[in-house]
Amino acid sequence: MATDTLKSSPGAGNATAVRRVLLDNGALSALIVLIVAMSLLSGDFLTTQNLLNVGVQAAVTAILAFGVTFVIVSAGIDLSVGSVAALAATVLAWTATSEGLPVWLAVLLALGTGIACGLVNGALISYGKLPPFIATLAMLSVGRGLALVISQGSPIAFPDSVSALGNTLGGWLPVPVLVMVAMGVITAVVLSRTYIGRSMYAIGGNEEAARLSGLRVKKQKLAIYALSGGFAAVAGIVLASRLVSAQPQAALGYELDAIAAVVIGGASLSGGVGKASGTFIGALILAVLRNGLNLLSVSAFWQQVVIGVVIALAVLLDTVRRRAT
Template sequence: MNAASPASSSAAASQPPSALKGQLGTYLGLTVVLLGMIALFGSMSEYFLTRDTFISIANEIPALAVMAVGMTFVLIIAGIDLSVGSVLALSAAVTAAAILQWQLPVPVAAMLGLATGLVCGTVTGAVSVAWRLPSFIVSLGMLEAVRGGAYLVTDSRTQYVGDAISGLAAPWIGGISAAFVLAVVLVAVGQLVLTRTVFGRHVVGIGTNEEAMRLAGIDPRPIRIIVFAVTGLLAGLAGLMQSARLEAADPNAGVGIELQVIAAVVIGGTSLMGGRGSVINTFFGVLIIAVLEAGLAQVGASEPSKRIITGAVIVVAVIIDTLRQRRAERRLA
């Protein structure tokens, strides 16, 4: 096993020119789509191509971006986590309760919120691994259970924390919040972990062929649990970011956001079948979702219309992913 590990690691680290060309093509394609959407909405609304619009978009996406980083790893191992929106709400609720009811210092309260997300993610991963259950089912159950926990902690009422943790959302550099800078840093770290570490190669290997990983002497179970645990931790961080921006913890926060997270990851090219993905591309997907929502709002699209268009974008992204997968299979055949 030890003799095979360096070889497999170096093979995974050195990507063939075709793979690099494919990555560059994906980057270029996503960039063209993003710029095309900006140009389209800029032509439809005279207020879209303004500094205020882009600062607003940047300050609204940190929570979505950090959750999408974790979801990228989950999809790469051929899993899914539908509970991230509820975990966001519960983590924010615990933080607010720690500040308002338990009178704990803000740093301690924030750590409790992050720990809540970590525990939720760990439970989801451990249950799905221990009983070999589909993560879809386990996370669906966690979605309901954790949402109920958020209602209990907040007594089903919005908890106003004021400016206790508003520093995360406060303007920092040119109006950009610290939360956005932190989200960009986490995207960069996530990409480095995925592409430059042994853990990242194991994540890709599990999504590509889990049985082959077992035969190579690598136990995929702890890796799966770690991926879900980190995803829960990032959802907890997203809860802090959203509470900082709204200065409140709402038990209804994050309802449906898991669909936006998955949409951003899939639009970024991460395969729903597992084994392929990029955190940088996921960030492009987050930007595309954010620009789409901001543009539709500025041109006066109704809420039902926005949901229909966003859903259509998700379906198109899945179709493109399926066609790409079939083309790759034909090429290998």
């Protein structure tokens, strides 16, 4: 159809502006509804301490999800991030604690491990022409396996200086929250301001058109998966610092939370759509939900049911909203 639709002119007052933001972003509205509901249901929810807790709980998922956002925007999928996070943390603990390497080097090695896993994913997808689902499914297994091999199946203590990442600044501001915000800002900047970020939208929107416009799609994909692997490594380090040890079985199933956060945040699995802010909100929704349900002493079993329903509802709402406009 060839009607050139005109967008409605921006609203005048503040109220309309707020309404537009909420309408444009279903996930944000859902988060606000959730926060209001939790505050009404539990007096403990809306305290500084608890909100910071929510932040800490959201941090690992959010950092993983930021990395996965790059992949999903470019119409791929990364199932390996949970395993890669565990592997990177294990590499850090092993090199620093067991092998006695300086901590800064161990951290670099851990980041390098994440990026290397991503590069392998990217190479399998770009040059091996494997579907992203399969390539990263393989990496999910390989990464977890390597973590178990290196650690011989048991937790390795984390060096103290890195464990400090799990602490607070000035006695109240948790470092994981800071890291999450920093990674979020990086994600937003990469997506909106950089060559690779804009390429992600083009590749995800129409890979063939991107290729025929001279974008080096294969190389870009390598970089995209490497970014996702790097973010996974950061998430793994943050998680291990909170646990004060690297556990080979950590972050099990986190890839699904990360994907859920991205999709709740309004990204499309068919690519070309997605934002850092959306992913951030998606991760917060999951964290608020878990935290709130804990405060309300809902059993862990029922929590899973509720979270599943919320994921479905959030995306459903978004689809309905999009169809309406």
